[in-house]
Amino acid sequence: MTTDPAAAVRERAADSGRPTPFRQFIVKVHGRCNLACTYCYLYEGPDSGWRDRPAAAPAAVLDRTATRIAEHATWHALRDVALVLHGGEPLLAGAGTLAAFVARVRERVPAGSQVHATVQTNATLLTAERLAVLADGGIRVGISLDGGTAAHNRRRVDHAGRPSWPAAARGVRLVAERFPASYAGVLTVVDPTLDPVETYESLLALRPPVLDLLLPHGNWSVRPPGLSGVRYGDWLCAVFDRWWAAGRRETRVRLFEECLALLLGLPAATEALGLAPFGAVVVETDGSIEQVDSLKSAYPGAARTGLDVFGNTFDEALRHPGVAARQAGAESLAEQCRTCPLLRVCGGGHYAHRYRAGYGFHNPSVYCADLQRFIRHVAARLAAAVVPGPSSPRGGAA
Numbered sequence: 001m002t003t004d005p006a007a008a009v010r011e012r013a014a015d016s017g018r019p020t021p022f023r024q025f026i027v028k029v030h031g032r033c034n035l036a037c038t039y040c041y042l043y044e045g046p047d048s049g050w051r052d053r054p055a056a057a058p059a060a061v062l063d064r065t066a067t068r069i070a071e072h073a074t075w076h077a078l079r080d081v082a083l084v085l086h087g088g089e090p091l092l093a094g095a096g097t098l099a100a101f102v103a104r105v106r107e108r109v110p111a112g113s114q115v116h117a118t119v120q121t122n123a124t125l126l127t128a129e130r131l132a133v134l135a136d137g138g139i140r141v142g143i144s145l146d147g148g149t150a151a152h153n154r155r156r157v158d159h160a161g162r163p164s165w166p167a168a169a170r171g172v173r174l175v176a177e178r179f180p181a182s183y184a185g186v187l188t189v190v191d192p193t194l195d196p197v198e199t200y201e202s203l204l205a206l207r208p209p210v211l212d213l214l215l216p217h218g219n220w221s222v223r224p225p226g227l228s229g230v231r232y233g234d235w236l237c238a239v240f241d242r243w244w245a246a247g248r249r250e251t252r253v254r255l256f257e258e259c260l261a262l263l264l265g266l267p268a269a270t271e272a273l274g275l276a277p278f279g280a281v282v283v284e285t286d287g288s289i290e291q292v293d294s295l296k297s298a299y300p301g302a303a304r305t306g307l308d309v310f311g312n313t314f315d316e317a318l319r320h321p322g323v324a325a326r327q328a329g330a331e332s333l334a335e336q337c338r339t340c341p342l343l344r345v346c347g348g349g350h351y352a353h354r355y356r357a358g359y360g361f362h363n364p365s366v367y368c369a370d371l372q373r374f375i376r377h378v379a380a381r382l383a384a385a386v387v388p389g390p391s392s393p394r395g396g397a398a
Contacts, residue, residue, distance in 0.1 A: 019277070019327050021314075023078060023279040023280075025081065028057060028285045029086070030093040031055055032089070033089045034158060035159075039155055039189075041216075041297040047296035056093050061309065062101045065101075067309075068313060069108075072314040080116060081116065085098050085102075095131075099136065118184050123145070123167070124164050142186070143171070145188060145206075149202050150163060185208045185251075196235045196236075196238040199239075208251055213236065213255050217353070219354065220363060221355065224367070271350055273346060273349075280292055286308070287308045288305075333348045342376075346371050350367075
């Protein structure tokens, strides 16, 4: 019999068929952005619901959200709560507002629950003063960039069309040099038109402790830019080989580590790979409880649940059909996926990438060929390292 209350809750939930509780709470503290990136699926995509919501989350929304998070943590005996301060650009709300909200959540969660807070920012508004407030509030800083040079970030411009790179570069270097303990890492969307190794090495120069490589949000009805053959898969393979052959871990690359873990039969939690139940939920600036923003790339209203923090609990959101589908594992996948030998590693890919108008999300990922290319490549590198041949190189990065 387990003495861990959180594990006991999970065991009871599994036995009773109950959903897996949310463990990541993405809170939109500000719903506008100071940049106008030309490819942004949130502000340039099919869902324009952000226009009807307040720019900044009112104090009442943040207060009620803190209570609902604490309520969920208490009911499910959560030992760890991931709190992501998001937007838009969350720093438009003010570093003090972010710190006060995180402090409120920490005050209200039960003893034994640890809140891991991160702000996801484009880095243009980072200053030493703001970073000091965030650091004092125990808030780590995740940064979104398209690479480590001005050329990589040419599509990240402000509303007047001016490049954001000078301000972003100052911000990310300030974090790396003066607040390294607060540095959560860099998130980069894969651009197959850029040289993969050069892009990766430019990001290494920014000294991120973790690098998240994401595929652009697209689907069968609105194809990702430049999708042909396995361009995205080849790009990821090239970066993986550079990372794997380094002989030391220069940085963590979450996608690579999770792929390796899944290939080894170990548990891994990622939205892009595997069959683990999805455990993230979003609170919008008006208090609406929604599914993750990536669904907004599919069609207007795809992320909506019809619930809000004033009238509903997060447990009610767990019972929403969209959330239930994302927690159903292989049962929710297309037959092509269920019979695929890579099922337990791929997991059908990112949910938003499966959408096809008229058929919903019951399809393979639009990146199916790219994912197969990448996973098989990683598996081959892993096999060569575990059982090396006469001339097989050993990878030291994992």
